[in-house]
Amino acid sequence: MPAPPPEGGSPAQGGPTDHTLQITNQRGYGYHTQMNVSSKPERSRLSAEDWENAALHLIAEQGVGALAVEALARQLGVTKGSFYWHFRTRESLLNAALERWERYGEREIISQIEEIADPRERLPELFRRVAHELQSHRVYAALLKALDHPQVVPVMARVSQRRMEFLTTAFREAGLPPAQALNRARLTYAAYVGFLQLNFTLGLPRINHEEFDAYIEHMIATLIPG
Amino acid sequence: MPAPPPEGGSPAQGGPTDHTLQITNQRGYGYHTQMNVSSKPERSRLSAEDWENAALHLIAEQGVGALAVEALARQLGVTKGSFYWHFRTRESLLNAALERWERYGEREIISQIEEIADPRERLPELFRRVAHELQSHRVYAALLKALDHPQVVPVMARVSQRRMEFLTTAFREAGLPPAQALNRARLTYAAYVGFLQLNFTLGLPRINHEEFDAYIEHMIATLIPG
DNA sequence: CGTTTACCATACGGGTGAGTATGGATTGAC
DNA sequence: GTCAATCCATACTCACCCGTATGGTAAACG
Numbered sequence: 001m002p003a004p005p006p007e008g009g010s011p012a013q014g015g016p017t018d019h020t021l022q023i024t025n026q027r028g029y030g031y032h033t034q035m036n037v038s039s040k041p042e043r044s045r046l047s048a049e050d051w052e053n054a055a056l057h058l059i060a061e062q063g064v065g066a067l068a069v070e071a072l073a074r075q076l077g078v079t080k081g082s083f084y085w086h087f088r089t090r091e092s093l094l095n096a097a098l099e100r101w102e103r104y105g106e107r108e109i110i111s112q113i114e115e116i117a118d119p120r121e122r123l124p125e126l127f128r129r130v131a132h133e134l135q136s137h138r139v140y141a142a143l144l145k146a147l148d149h150p151q152v153v154p155v156m157a158r159v160s161q162r163r164m165e166f167l168t169t170a171f172r173e174a175g176l177p178p179a180q181a182l183n184r185a186r187l188t189y190a191a192y193v194g195f196l197q198l199n200f201t202l203g204l205p206r207i208n209h210e211e212f213d214a215y216i217e218h219m220i221a222t223l224i225p226g
Numbered sequence: 227m228p229a230p231p232p233e234g235g236s237p238a239q240g241g242p243t244d245h246t247l248q249i250t251n252q253r254g255y256g257y258h259t260q261m262n263v264s265s266k267p268e269r270s271r272l273s274a275e276d277w278e279n280a281a282l283h284l285i286a287e288q289g290v291g292a293l294a295v296e297a298l299a300r301q302l303g304v305t306k307g308s309f310y311w312h313f314r315t316r317e318s319l320l321n322a323a324l325e326r327w328e329r330y331g332e333r334e335i336i337s338q339i340e341e342i343a344d345p346r347e348r349l350p351e352l353f354r355r356v357a358h359e360l361q362s363h364r365v366y367a368a369l370l371k372a373l374d375h376p377q378v379v380p381v382m383a384r385v386s387q388r389r390m391e392f393l394t395t396a397f398r399e400a401g402l403p404p405a406q407a408l409n410r411a412r413l414t415y416a417a418y419v420g421f422l423q424l425n426f427t428l429g430l431p432r433i434n435h436e437e438f439d440a441y442i443e444h445m446i447a448t449l450i451p452g
Numbered sequence: 453c454g455t456t457t458a459c460c461a462t463a464c465g466g467g468t469g470a471g472t473a474t475g476g477a478t479t480g481a482c
Numbered sequence: 483g484t485c486a487a488t489c490c491a492t493a494c495t496c497a498c499c500c501g502t503a504t505g506g507t508a509a510a511c512g
């Protein structure tokens with residue numbers, strides 16, 4: 001068996017690679033490519049992280065169901081032979097991509113909000129920032145529609161649980177008694193999730209910018225005590 | 227070509243059949259079956275509506291992606307030969323099922339709510355009834371996760387639009403000025419949609435009955451003016 | 453009672469996508 | 483430069499599922 005070692009964790013591990021979960025272009029602009037301006041995408045060697053990023057990119061655009069290895073390979077300019085060197089199976093890619101997303105996609109906002117001194121200003125600031133960075137929540141919205149998939153359920157459970165706890169303490173710090181703070185967090189988070197669903201794939205709240213801002217302010221006035 | 231006539235609208239149309247969108251058992255307890263208690267499901271002839279109901283049943287349980295004709299046939303105790311007599315293609319079944327759901331699943335609640343005399347009592351009543359009949363919204367929750375499917379988008383757009391308008395007028399009748407009523411309706415509907423997502427497939431708000439009722443009352447107190 | 457019509461089974465063709473086998477090409481170590 | 487490790491291409495198998503073709507059976511009608 002001269003088969004290469006496509007282990008679960010993949011051979012490439014450790015090292016000072018840049019971990020910032022950039023789901024931008026297909027390839028991460030390789031290290032030393034020949035800088036050709038031809039139509040073909042730049043060629044270099046791929047790593048497992050490249051596949052994970054491409055997978056997250058595809059999930060954000062077309063959902064978990066569209067995650068096919070041959071489609072990904074075409075998009076990356078290679079064939080399946082490359083994929084099955086880095087990953088054992090399609091599920092392992094999904095797991096790795098989800099794990100990666102959970103790790104590096106968490107403290108985008110929460111850590112920034114926690115630095116705000118006045119607790120009463122945190123929630124309005126959180127609402128406004130989330131509303132103006134909806135694009136970064138496309139993976140979450142796509143995963144929300146794939147909750148029938150057994151692999152995404154635990155990830156989403158953990159992420160939603162953490163966000164819910166953050167919201168609950170924020171509402172407590174804003175002056176609500178504990179029981180009300182928990183329910184208000186549930187309501188707020190449900191409104192957030194529902195808005196993602198209704199806004200992305202369905203384009204239901206067909207509203208322009210200023211109307212959207214007015215909606216956000218209405219949310220703030222309705223949900224945040226003060 | 228001795229091929230039978232599987233037209234779009236299907237041959238069976240009109241007639242005093244019971245239209246109540248019952249997504250209960252696999253077969254609708256046929257007209258004159260032999261009432262056997264054997265393990266095999268009761269045998270009779272199937273109609274297009276039986277297939278549509280079974281399709282909605284399957285969609286509610288496993289999502290739109292799991293709607294396969296052979297799986298449905300197995301579940302109904304027949305083979306594909308039966309299906310392709312009633313329907314021309316798989317898409318036509320989906321369209322028929324969605325159309326059926328849109329028609330008969332609409333005025334379950336709205337018509338009942340409209341009969342309430344006092345407008346200020348309508349919204350709390352609506353909230354409580356919807357909260358205690360979540361099971362009938364499983365199809366809507368499943369369709370919500372299939373918004374990348376082109377066939378479900380127009381249906382969901384129409385249904386959501388109607389419900390949004392109903393909510394908007396209800397909030398106006400409850401005393402809110404028009405602009406605020408619209409935004410409050412958006413917020414309320416987003417909370418409804420998000421709760422469906424977080425509750426069904428993800429079991430996130432792991433709360434018992436009295437805690438759930440408390441949450442509903444919190445929603446009423448927070449979102450409904452007065 | 454026989455014939456037509458409605459409904460279903462069986463068997464097949466075709467397309468898609470996951471996973472495997474294996475050899476070739478590229479890179480880095482020495 | 484050589485050799486081994488790493489990465490990728492090609493070709494294949496297998497399973498699943500849509501749709502078709504066609505013959506069979508039970509119900510409806512005369």
